[in-house]
Amino acid sequence: MDLDFTAEEGEFRQRARDWLAAHVPAAPLPSLETEEGFAAHREWERELAADRWSVVSWPEEYGGRGVDTVKWLVFEEEYYTAGAPGRVSQNGISLLAPTLFDFGTAAQRARVLPSMATGEVIWAQAWSEPESGSDLASLRSTARRTDGGWLLSGQKTWSSRAAFADRAFGLFRSEPCDTGAGAAGKPHRGLTYLMFPLDADGVTVRPIGRLDGKPAFAELFLDDVFVPDEDVIGEPGQGWRIAMAATGDERGLTLRSPGRFLAAADRLARRWRARGDPADTALRDRVADAVIGARAYELFTWACASRSAAGETLGAESSLNKVFWSEYDIALHETALDLLGAEGELADGTAAGQDWMERYVFSLAGPIYAGTNEIQRDIIAERLLGLPKGRR
Amino acid sequence: MRFLLDDEQRDFARSLDAMLGAADTVTATRAWGEGDHGPGRAVWARLADAGVFALPVPRAYEGLGPLPVETAVAFVELGRHAVPGPAVETVAAEALLARLAELGEPEPAKRFLPSLASGAACATLTLPEGGPYALDAEEAGLVFAVADGELRLAPGHARVRRSLDPARRLAAPLPGGELLATGPAVAAAARHATDWAALATAAQALGVGLALLDRTVAYVKQRRQFGTPIGSFQAVKHRLADVLIRLEFARPLVLGAALTMAPGDIAAAKVTAAEAAYGASRAALQLHGAIGYTAEFDLSLWLTKARALRGAWGDPGVWRGRALAGWG
Known part of the structure; x- marks a missing residue:
């Protein structure tokens, strides 16, 4: 049992660190939930991809470096430690790409992945509908x-970043409920997983302002939109099975790497040391919980990566x-805003704590997307603890 | 990078689990609380045979270690089976004496470590950063006390106080006694011993929490109300899911702390495992209902231990402060 990196992993870390030190923008980019910020983040994806840092775990033929999970986690740690921008291609990289690797054809991979790697095509998910959320x-x-x-x-609705994205992927009912398998209490059958352009004839995109008004997601209205085979x-x-395989990835290792939380906890701890009131032990305890949680998540992830490398599924x-990081993320950002005091209320893009506020608002969505935490707790209780199924 | 127990470590855990499962630790624990140490001593003898008390002790003093990961693995099982006695304290005393030897004071190590490692002797102690009470001082053959830069072998103990956990019998060492070591090495060794005590307590708490969860899951599967197992109700499921999440995120902290022995990691493990176990005890009590609130029902052994371990060797606030101080 060890937590050691090989010399080669150390060299990889150094190469990533050097590249990031030379390329990460000195000033934060505008919020990626705005049109201007989206464009700036797309440009950043292009810059990452130019030196093969956008999708390090992918095979080289699609723009990656073919590295294993350990090196990917090392890269993520360096990425967030360097204060690099958020990833506007997140949905494509963490959801669609793993699906294509597992279920797509070689032709689909060749067609979709290289332009995803460069940010030339940015993908939105199209899962939820007005009447279909957790269900x-x-x-x-x-x-x-x-x-x-x-x-x-x-x-479709709650389609993250669809206001500015290029294409989308999602599930559609291809066997009608009134004749197909869907009618007899088997709604999971008869669904098909498709990709479609957001600028196609018949697609209407209506941006939705999230809690702070930024158009972070959108409704999609589809009217006989043609999609080739x-x-x-x-x-x-077979769409349900395929989509569920990918949502496992979304909740699991690949959506939220510990590097992100380690970097945030580190910034919080530094701010506490510089500005915190040592007599305020209640707030000190919450800062302590932020660093403890980051370490717990890091070690949990190394254990998962080790199990995965040992061949376990x-x-x-x-x-x-998913429940852990989503709730941890909110607690960390609440603590940061409390530590900022009056500045912690400001959301006008100029305050000292602006990035904390932006990430706080983002964190609030965590327990809702990628399968609500209520659904996750049902899964934990039924599949890990073996409790009987009941009414939702 | 292979942050996983190896086969040998897993086998060790499994064999301890099987051995303790067959040893009727519930009866031993109840007897221990009534002052009858015989059955508990028999369990301790088996633990000694399995090498548990040799794990923290360097080979130079007839031990197998120091092996903090294996020690943590063992203490998870001790917690799972509610083993009575000053096991954490014996391990902490061993760490204290071993570190003193490293710092140029080998005499106490030579004198006590071989018998502690073999299980022929057991020890309890107080340390400057712990509380005033030594666990099971009446039963431990050796009562060490560190205060004011001195390590002494206490001449006895004051009146035995009851803990909420009946199997934990607390008594302050009497002042004076034989002076074993003095000087700055004593303080440094005491800090090291506090870290070992915290690590072992964290592992023990994790085991307590896992036992509480297992018993509660089994109970809610068979307890029926409104014509259905209460474990099918979402309110019950979600509470138990939260217990599992907290325990499963405490586990890597405990093993990681054992691996690095970094003060910040040990602090994180202590506070997280102790609070996860305490959270498990609250859920276990609530979901068992009134039967869980009785001393007669065996669940009480773990419920009361979870509360005791939360504060043992420093309350959560103390360890949070250390975790933050150790960060970065």
Whole structure:
């Protein structure tokens, strides 16, 4: 049992650190939830990709470096320690790409991944619908067979960054509820996983302001949007299984690397030491919890990565992970805003704590997306503790 | 990077679990609380045979270590089975004496470590950063006390005080006694011993929490109300899911602290494991309902221990302060 890095991993870390030191913008980019910020973050993706730092764990042929999980985690640690910008391609990289690696065709990978790696095409997810949130399998948007492909119709919502993104991926009902398997209490059947352009004929994108008004997500209205067969992932009707495999990734190792929290906890601890009131032990304890939580998450992740490297499959454990980081993230940012005092209320883009506020607002969504924490707790109770299924 | 117990370490945990599972530790613990140490002593003899008390002790003093990871692995099992006695304190005393030897005071190590490692002797102690009470001073053959830069072998103990946990019998060492060592090495060794005490307590608390969770999961699967197992209710499920999350994030902290022995890591492990176990005890009591609130029901052994371990060797605030001080 060890926590040691090989010499080669150390060299990899140094190369990443050197590159980031030379390239990370000195001033923070504008919020990536704004049009201006989105463009700036897209440009940053291009810069990362130019030197093969945007998708280090991917095979080289798609723009990556083919590194293993340990090196990916090392890269992430360096990335966030360097204060590098948020990743505008997050949804594509953490959700669609793993799906294509597992279920896509070679042609789809060759077509989709290189432009994802450079940020030339930025992907949005299209899971939720107005009547289908946690009960995602009840979704109603349809894919109807047509010559050479499918026609998509219906409404998707809470589609992160769809206001500015280029393409989207999601699930559609390809076997109608009234005749297909969906009718008889098997709503998970008859769903198909498709990719489609957000600027196609029949697509209307209506941005939605998140809590602070920034258009971080959007509604999508689809009216007979044509999608060629080549943009179906896996077999038609198998979309649920395919999507669930990817949401495991989303909740698990690849969505929130510990580097992000280690860097945030470090900034918080430094601010506490510089500005905190040592007599305020209540706040001190919360700062302590932030650094303890970051370390716990880091070590938990190394244990998962080690198990994965040893050939074990990580399944429902990803739900432990998701509840932990999403609640931890909020607590950390609440502590930071409290430590900022009156400055911690300001959200006008000029305050000292602006980045804390931006990340606080972002953190508030964590327990809701990628499967609500209520759904995660059901999964933990039923699959890890073996408790009986009950009414939701 | 392989942050996983190896096969040998897992086998060690499994064999201790099996051995303690067959040793009727519940009866031993209840007897211990009533002052009958015989059954508990028998459990200790088996632990000694398994090498548990040799793990912290360097080979030069007839030990197997120091092996903090294996020590942590063992203490998880001690907690899981509610083993009575001053096990944490014996380990801390061993760490104290071993570090004193490293710092140029080998005589106490030569004199006491071989018998502690073999299990022929057991020890308890007080340290400047712990509380005033030594656990099970009436039963431990050796009562060490560190105060004012001196390590002494206490001449006895004051009146035995009851803990909420009936198996924990607390008594302050009497002042005076044989002077074993003095000088700055004593303070340094005492800090080291405090870290070992915290690590072992954290591991023990993790085991206590896991036992509470296991017992509660089993209970809510079979307890029926409104015609259905209460474990099918979402309020029950979510509370137990939260218990598992806290324990599963405490586990890597405990093993990581054992691996690095860094003061910040040990502090993080202590506060997290102790609070996770205490949280498990609150959930366990609530979900068992009134039966869980009785001394007669065996769950009480773990419920009361979780509360005691939360404060043992320093309360959560103390350890949070140390975790923050040790960061970066």
